[in-house]
Amino acid sequence: MFITFEGVDGSGKSTQLRFLSEHLELIGRKYIIVREPGTTEVGEKIRDILLDRNNTAMSPVTEAMLYAAARVQLIDEVIKPALDKGVTVLCDRYIDSSVAYQAFGRGLGVDAVLKMNDYAVKNCLPDITFFIDVSPEAAGERMHSRTDLDRLELESLAFKDRVYQGFLYMAEREPERIIRIDASGSKQETREKILSHIGRITS
Numbered sequence: 001m002f003i004t005f006e007g008v009d010g011s012g013k014s015t016q017l018r019f020l021s022e023h024l025e026l027i028g029r030k031y032i033i034v035r036e037p038g039t040t041e042v043g044e045k046i047r048d049i050l051l052d053r054n055n056t057a058m059s060p061v062t063e064a065m066l067y068a069a070a071r072v073q074l075i076d077e078v079i080k081p082a083l084d085k086g087v088t089v090l091c092d093r094y095i096d097s098s099v100a101y102q103a104f105g106r107g108l109g110v111d112a113v114l115k116m117n118d119y120a121v122k123n124c125l126p127d128i129t130f131f132i133d134v135s136p137e138a139a140g141e142r143m144h145s146r147t148d149l150d151r152l153e154l155e156s157l158a159f160k161d162r163v164y165q166g167f168l169y170m171a172e173r174e175p176e177r178i179i180r181i182d183a184s185g186s187k188q189e190t191r192e193k194i195l196s197h198i199g200r201i202t203s
C-alpha cells in the first residue's frame with residue numbers, strides 16, 4: 001500500500017506518519033518511510049535548492065518542476081521498487097502538496113501543475129492520503145517558537161491560506177483517495193482517527 005500524508009507546514013503530519021509507522025511495526029507489516037522533496041541522493045540536492053532561503057529569485061515554474069523532478073527520482077529509485085516487493089510506503093508529502101503550494105500558493109493553476117506531474121508520476125498515485133487538517137493560523141501558532149524557517153515556511157499568511165485552500169480543493173476533488181482528518185484536537189486524538197481508518201482498510 002502507498003500512503004501519503006499532507007497538510008500545511010506545522011500541521012503535525014510528520015508526527016502522525018511516525019505514529020502510523022509504529023502501528024505497522026506492531027502488526028508486523030513491512031514498510032518504508034520517505035519524504036518529499038528528498039530521500040534519494042539526487043532528491044536531497046534538489047531539496048536543498050528548493051528550501052534555501054537565499055533562492056529568492058526562483059520562478060514559480062522552476063519551483064514546480066523541481067518538485068516534480070525530485071518526485072520522479074523518488075518514484076523510480078525507491079517507491080516503485082518497494083511497492084513491487086509488497087512493502088508499504090509511507091510518504092511525507094506528495095502530489096497534493098504541489099497542487100496546494102504551486103497551483104494555489106504560487107497561482108500556477110491546477111491544470112498546469114497536474115500536467116507537469118502527470119508526466120513525472122504516470123500512474124503512481126497513493127492508495128490513501130491523510131490530509132491532516134489544521135488551519136494555517138493554528139499551525140502558525142505551533143511553529144511560533146521555531147527560528148530555522150525555510151524558504152516556503154517564510155511565506156506570508158496569505159500564501160499559506162491559499163495553500164490550505166488547495167488542500168481543501170483536492171480533498172473535495174478526490175474524496176475516495178483523500179481522507180480529511182480534523183486535527184484540531186490532541187496528537188493522540190488525531191492518531192486514533194487515523195488508526196480507525198487504517199483498521200477499516202486493512203481488515
Ligand code: TYD
Binds near residue numbers: 098
Ligand atoms: P516539509 O518536508 O514538510 O518541510 P519540513 O521538513 O520543514 O517539515 O516540506 C518542505 C516544503 O516544501 C514545505 O514547505 C512544502 C513544500 N512543498 C511544495 O511546495 N511542493 C511540493 O510538491 C512538496 C512535496 C513540498
